[in-house]
Each structure stands twice: as structure tokens, then as C-alpha cells.
Amino acid sequence: MKVIGIIGSPHKNGNTAQLMNELMDLLRPIFETEIIFLKDFDIKPCEGCHICKEKETCIIKDDMQKIYPKIKGSDIIILSSPSYMGGVTSRLKIFMERTWHLRSGQLENKIGTYIVVGRRKIGSVINEIDEYFSRLRVIKIPGVLGFAYEKDEIFKDQEALRDLQIVGKQIIFWAKNISK
Numbered sequence: 001m002k003v004i005g006i007i008g009s010p011h012k013n014g015n016t017a018q019l020m021n022e023l024m025d026l027l028r029p030i031f032e033t034e035i036i037f038l039k040d041f042d043i044k045p046c047e048g049c050h051i052c053k054e055k056e057t058c059i060i061k062d063d064m065q066k067i068y069p070k071i072k073g074s075d076i077i078i079l080s081s082p083s084y085m086g087g088v089t090s091r092l093k094i095f096m097e098r099t100w101h102l103r104s105g106q107l108e109n110k111i112g113t114y115i116v117v118g119r120r121k122i123g124s125v126i127n128e129i130d131e132y133f134s135r136l137r138v139i140k141i142p143g144v145l146g147f148a149y150e151k152d153e154i155f156k157d158q159e160a161l162r163d164l165q166i167v168g169k170q171i172i173f174w175a176k177n178i179s180k
Contacts, residue, residue, distance in 0.1 A: 001175050003027050004074035005035040008081035008092025012037055015117045015154035016080045019146055019164060023078065023115065026168035031076070031175070036067060038091040043067075045094050052101030064098050071099065072106060075178075076171055077138065079129050080115035086123020096132050107136045111174050113167055114143035117154060139178070141170045 005024055009016040017037075024033045041063035052058050058068075071077065079096075081088040088096070099107075112133040116125045122145065133140045144167055146160030154160060 001030075001075040002032045002034070002073060003076040003078065003171070004070055005033070005078040005080065006092070006095065007035060007037050007039075008079070008089040008095070009037075010039050010089070010091070011151075012039070014082065014151065015146060015148040016082050016115060018152070018154055019115045019117065019144060019160065020078065020080050022161070023144075023164050023168055026165070027076075027171060030172060034070065034074075036070065038095055041067065043091070043094050043098060046097040046100065056101050056104055056106070058098055058101055060098070064095075067095075068099075068102075071102070074110065075175060076111040076113075077107070077133075078113050078115065078143075079132070080117075081125055081129070083116065083118035083122040083125045086121065086125070088125050088128050093128075096128075099136070103135045103137070105137060107138055109178065110136075110138050111141060111171060111178065112136075112138035113141040113171065115146070115164075116143065117146040117148050117160075119147070119149040139174065141167065141174060143167060 114129045144163045148154040
């Protein structure tokens with residue numbers, strides 16, 4: 001089974017990425033894992049052309065073409081984002097919009113969860129990711145909410161680190177039960 005982690009943060013060593021790395025370290029002994037930093041990809045925003053509604057694929061030719069097979073080939077999808085102005089980062093939002101055509105059932109029954117990091121008021125980040133997974137018919141596992149701002153500050157959030165352990169165990173449990 002494969003786990004894919006999608007990081008919307010612009011900081012490869014930031015708090016969000018650090019939590020993702022910690023979670024992947026827990027899952028790596030059992031699953032094939034891959035982390036995608038959206039910052040490394042040239043992804044254009046959705047144009048609202050609706051052609052994907054008919055073709056069940058996006059016609060915009062950019063680096064999303066490299067990511068689509070990875071998402072479809074995964075069993076577990078972890079989205080991570082810091083809270084930017086109370087929402088997901090623009091990179092993650094563009095990614096989510098560009099997978100609109102996958103709501104036709106192409107990701108149905110995959111497992112989805114999240115890692116969100118904010119300074120204090122996280123806004124609607126979790127709701128945005130939750131709604132995204134609902135539209136794709138992904139089985140949702142409650143994720144991890146961490147509070148941090150400065151680099152490495154996330155390691156002071158003991159509750160987030162405990163929740164990370166719980167999410168790892170839940171992913172393993174659900175993956176074993178779904179694969180039966």
C-alpha cells in the first residue's frame with residue numbers, strides 16, 4: 001500500500017513539513033511513502049473550462065500531469081498546510097481545485113487525513129480539507145492540528161506530537177481493514 005503526503009507549505013523544513021516527515025517515519029516500515037512539495041511543481045490554477053467534466057481529466061498541461069498518477073496510485077492521502085490568512089495555502093488550494101475531475105469516484109474509498117499548523121487562529125483550513133475529501137468520497141480520518149510559528153517550534157507542541165502517533169495508528173488500522 002502507498003501513502004502520499006502533499007505539502008502546501010513553501011518551507012521544506014518548516015513546521016508543517018516537519019510534522020509530515022514525523023508521520024511518514026511512523027508509516028514507512030509498513031507502507032511505501034512519498035512526499036510531494038507542491039513548491040517544486042509548476043501548477044497553474046483551474047480555468048473553470050469544465051472540459052474535465054466530460055473527459056474526466058484536466059486538459060491543462062503542467063506539472064499536475066506528474067501528480068495525478070501518484071494520487072490515483074496511492075491508498076492514503078495526507079494533505080498538509082499551514083494556515084495562511086485563515087485558509088490553506090494558495091499552492092494547496094490550486095492543487096485541490098485542479099483535482100476537481102477526480103470527484104467522479106476516481107479516489108473513492110481512499111483514506112484521507114491532514115496536518116495543519118497555525119500560530120493561533122487557524123481559521124477554516126481543516127474545514128477546507130474536510131470538504132475537499134468529502135467531495136472526492138475519501139474516507140476521512142481526523143488529522144493533526146499543531147500550533148507553531150517559528151522554525152522548529154512545532155516540537156514544543158506535545159499534543160500535536162501525541163496526535164501524530166494516534167493518526168499513524170489509525171492509518172494503519174484503516175488500511176488493514178479496507179484492504180481485506
